[in-house]
Amino acid sequence: MKHWESLLFFLFITFVSFGQNVQVDAQSYTAQELIEDILIGSNCISNINVTNVVGGDFGGTDQSYGYFNGNNSSFPFSEGLVLSTGRLSNVEGPNTSLSDDDANNWGGDQDLENVLNEHNTLNATIIEFDFQSIAEQITFRYIFASEEYQEGNSNTCQYSDLFGFLIRPENEQQYTNIAVVPNTQTPVKVTTVHSGIPGACDPINEAYFGSWNNSNAPINFNGQTAILTATANVERNQTYHVKLVIADEQNYRYDSAVFLEAGSFQLATDLGPDRLIANGTALCEGETYQLIAQEPGNTNTYRWFKDGVELIGETGTTLNVDSEGTYQVEVNINGCILYGDVIIEYTPTPQVNNTTLTQCDTNQDGLSVFNLFDAENDVLAENGTYVTNFYNSLNEANNAINEINTPTAYNNTTPNEIVFARVENQFGCYNVAEVTLNTTYNPISLQPYQTCDDNNNDGYTEFDLNLVEAQIAQSVPANSQIRFYVSEEDAFLNNNPINNAYINTIAYSENMVVKITNNQSCYAVTTIRLDVLDNPYLLPDEETYYCTNSHPQQITLNAGVVNQSGTFNYQWEFNGNDLGLSSENIQINEIGTYTVTVTNSNNCSSTRHIEVLPSNAPTIEDIIVVEASNNNSITILVSGDGNYEYALNNGVFQTSNTFTNLAPGVYNVTINDTNNCGAITVDVSILGFPKFFTPNGDNINDYWIPKGINQQNPNLKISIFNRYGKLLKILDNYEYGWDGTFKGKLLPSDDYWFKTELSNGKTYTGHFTLKR
Template sequence: MKYWINLFLAFIFHGLVFGQHVQVDAQSYTPQELIENILIGSQCITNVNVTNVVGGNFNSSEKSYGYFHNGGSSFPFSEGLVLSTGRLSNVEGPNTSLSDDDANNWGGDQDLEAALNESNTLNATIIEFDFQSIAEQITFRYIFASEEYQEGNPNTCQYSDLFGFLIRPANEQQYTNIALVPNTQTPVKVTTVHSGIPGACDPINEAYFGSWNNSSAPINFNGQTAILTATANVERNQTYHVKLVIADEQNYRYDSAVFLEAGSFQLSTDLGPDLLVANGTALCEGETYQLLAQEPGNTNTYKWFKDGAELMGETGTVLDVDAPGTYQVEININGCLLYGDVVIEYTPQPQANNTTLTQCDTDQDGLSTFNLFNAENDILAENGTYVTNFYNNLNDANAETNEVTTPTAYNNTTPNETVFARVENQFGCYTIAEVTLNTSYNPVSLQPYNICDDSDNDGYTEFDLNLVEAHIIPSVPANSQISFHLSEEEALANSNALTGTHANTLPYTETIYVRITNNQTCYAVTPIALQVLSPPSLLANETTYYCTNTYPQQITLNAGLVNQTGTFNYFWEFNGNALGLTSESIQINEIGTYTVTVTNNDNCSATRNIEVLPSNTPTIENINVVEASNNNTITILVSGDGNYEFSLNNGVFQTANTFTNVAPGIYTVTVNDTNYCGAVTVEVAVLGFPKFFTPNGDNINDTWIPIGANLQHLSLNVKIFNRYGKLLKILTRHEHGWDGTFKGKLLPSDDYWYIVKNTAGKTFKGHFTLKR
């Protein structure tokens, strides 16, 4: 809790000294006295009349406004009037508790909300009064303080109570707020005037922020602005209405106060805005500026001051200023004093040097294209922010007329022409320097830079400009700087330099331009041809086969030149190892990867890979036959390194090694290596049994015998039975089949049965029909 100290007469009589903090008094002055005698205190501001007062109703002698004095503390104002959004007693220092007051039915103010474009105000303290002035301007000084100033707290960036000094002609309704950040239309608030809050917000109008207040501060608020001045332009002898108002916003928490300095509500005259370096309005060195302070009246007297010292002999309405300082004027109008002041700062003129700009001349006529800004570094004698413009004569440079419109590509019209550079700083201060346009002619002839085409072999590739530069260096003076450009114009202007790599845009040959600079001066601009040379054209990489069954016979590998003439060098490798062979073709009998590099007379090379894989004739390991079935098949099992295909009876080859739906009979099976290493053949029998025979002597189906019974099946055991199981015939290898007889007699048409065994022990049983 914080305690405010009452000023008892007994203490004064005993000469006691109290704590050094601001002290307040809610009872000694009426609102009329606070305005007329404390705030104004001048007979030259007349017809002062307080018309309305609003404050917190604390049901005691407490108020939310009143008189204050600094109690010998460091508070900038010795005394004055203070308005608060809380109890007046909580204004007093030190800053050891939170001012956080409320009162019953304490509303806000619509005029304040309208003037600041805000809403939801409450706890508004208001003093309204009328006045008349014999001058056209009034001013008073104030300090805004608030608990919502919280050092290091992001809330400072977001929340603020509101206050305003609202003024209007008495016969009008529209107020103007004059509690503004200097030289802006921004209302003074916590959120518009503060130093930076780390991690939350940057400083804003920090020049007008006073301080963060610690616990020993002379007032009970966490922060305050610097001393600010409210200014209003008025009409002489007209009645104006002023509303001094401060209010909480959103809620009653975290009170604020505004301190108005006693006697600071004064007549004033406007000497114009401060001319400051910080605002970009400072005067230029050597410049003269007039201050005008004329007020109506023939009997007025004027005194001028510079930095507080009277300028003797300066008694007119105008003062010529030619030096920096704080200037004041005192105007006496029939005993009423008006004051005006202005701060004037000067900034030095830019320093600029005359210089010569040398450009390359490609035809020795003394004329060229200049980038005038290339002279800027030599012109400027110091670091800073400057604007440089160029003119053809001194008068135009001074008058800022007929500016050179193409300074980056300026064509001089006479040798050694002079142009004029106007160098201007941010304050409009300028200096003029002469730039002499000189030309140099140093013929340099450069040999083409050649590079072999890439794998696309289309005449396009990328040039490493560092290598091109290394190619050029021996042809130019030592310590020269080299840049590359697409056109002669860009090279002369030293613009759009190419860096790193450059891909040619024309096939096989393209010309670019080289700018050679020596001692920071253009030495020469010359073309260089970038040439893309074609490597040998070779067949594509290929795969071929060596028949291992022919070893040590050799095959021929060829480098694969395509429609090429001239002399070429060949370098052969086998599995990455040099073979020592240098001919276009070589003889080999080993499996692996062969690489040939072919180099032409331009020293461009191409490489071709030939992969040699093994292959050979097939070896038939086995043949599986499914016979005497509804789907007879032949499956050939082979071994070998080749790729094999299969055929029956010289038919179409197939890659599958199984033939299906094979009719009974004797077949020639061929297995072929697709890599041309040879083929093998073998005969295969597929056994089958006729379903009928017709022994009628017409030589068609006159006998019955198993189909496919060749030498492979010479040992077949074939027995034929009638339907009753009587053995009728055993066929021998020398017989050509059964003729349908038994013991010389013809047997009738009927179904007969057979049992056939082969040498592997497999038995076949079935029946067939004899037809007569």
């Protein structure tokens, strides 16, 4: 079934015409020959039968699968079988055009969609075949290439065509895909195997990515995977069905291809998974590992290799290994060769040190509470990622049983007890170190630390522990580390250390636990008393007034110490400048801010501010009178720095400077400074004119007398007329009133008119009634 003549002709044309690019042949091989002679090429795999072929219909000018030859190019496979989602002719390099083909009625594949849980496939190329194997494992090598590999383009992170190597027993329906990322069940696609795309996606399975292809690439695709191996476990001499399928997804654009290496469909024997550092399965330093290649049959022969070099004398079914390398085995079963290989890597055993963990002892019994993890840094002799657990015996540590379940709060039961730290790396490799639990007793008595209360004077304040630490440092060995805790247990276990700023929780006096560490070991655990001292109690800040009209007289300011005995020091400032005064009371006559700082015998201080504001007696600027109206009023306008209040006729003071609804008459108005800087009084008249009078000699309303006439109305003139305009009488501000006569004669009852003229030019007119 081998077409040597056609192949030689093809190679001749290739070498003569096309240079260093992969070349393809769509004519020289049938699908049966491509599988049986090219892909498999071994009599040890039997009953090979191609059952179905599907590809693109290009009108007989091309097809979507066929033979390829590496043509001495840089392509990793020298020859093999290729399946594409486009024209076979577009597989050949160089990579100078876009493989972007379609064909009429070229559908997808439902099996591929089901197994990969995908949808909307089209342009599917399929070759299906049956086979039987005398081994329990078969493998073949392949490379996936695609135009959808686009360097630096985010499309690489999102889009991929699909392919699968689907296999199942002949009498079953469920396929398994063996075209997966090694050691996973992830299908190989553009989106699952690529290097990083800056700004779009991180690398994924980059170890299995081959290259981005430039225009000189030997194939016409933009990128490709590394060489990958498909592996299937099978039962001997049972018929299996294989479906090789590749398809576009969503649309026909940007084709892909899968290259299967000639002769790589081999029988295999399983030596187990690779033991690699990268996937966390490496062996431990010094560990011996047995490889097993047992195959049925008494006449089988075995040859073992390490890194390609045969291990002379190793001809058994097993091989014990104790060093790194790639190990291979060849199993000859009646002339059929089964191949197996496995990569073995070793990781060093963790390096550890025996150490002593020292804890403080408060009663000299050699017992204390330990955080065993405090010894971890001393146990570990190197950097790395490790898990440390603790045990009471070496045997328990070696067997990882009966782990100490309270390692962060472990109470030793005997002085100088030894516990065992098992240090394990991520590969399960371990080593054991001894940790001796030692105690030390150093009684220390610390002087109380005292600080002044805050402004609340409630016995609570914030302590600056840096200052407390500085005081303690004078009583302990140099270079000691000092830490503060709420409880002894926290101190022993280094839990919840208190930050530098601490507010006491018990008023005025509270004990705090102090841990002193020297040379990384506990030196002492003791307590220090924190005392809160009272500041002087002062009256609140205040405002007071100085009467500027009394300058240079002085007033007294008092520091405001409240109900306290003892000795106090006083320091006075005026507008921020030291006055040099140190008495409780001072005399001042200047406006501004006075500040007094009062310090008691504990050297605690309080500060009080007194704002001295200006005030003085009022100065009347104007008096506005509304008179001879239905709503008479007086408004007093004053100037000055004081706060002023106003009273009428020695009545109640008011803050308003206006009095309303006043009857005609003369009023006594007092303006007072509420800051006691003085008052002034002034008489104010409101003119008013009676509506009638009754001059009948009963001494009641016998005269028509205007109201509110006084010295404020000099040169006042009132003219009285009858209804005909005849002048009857002229009154001035010194006359008592009009008696209803004219030249000694009584005038009759009637209405009479008046005109009042004031010295300021104002006039009032009206009329009144004379009744007899």
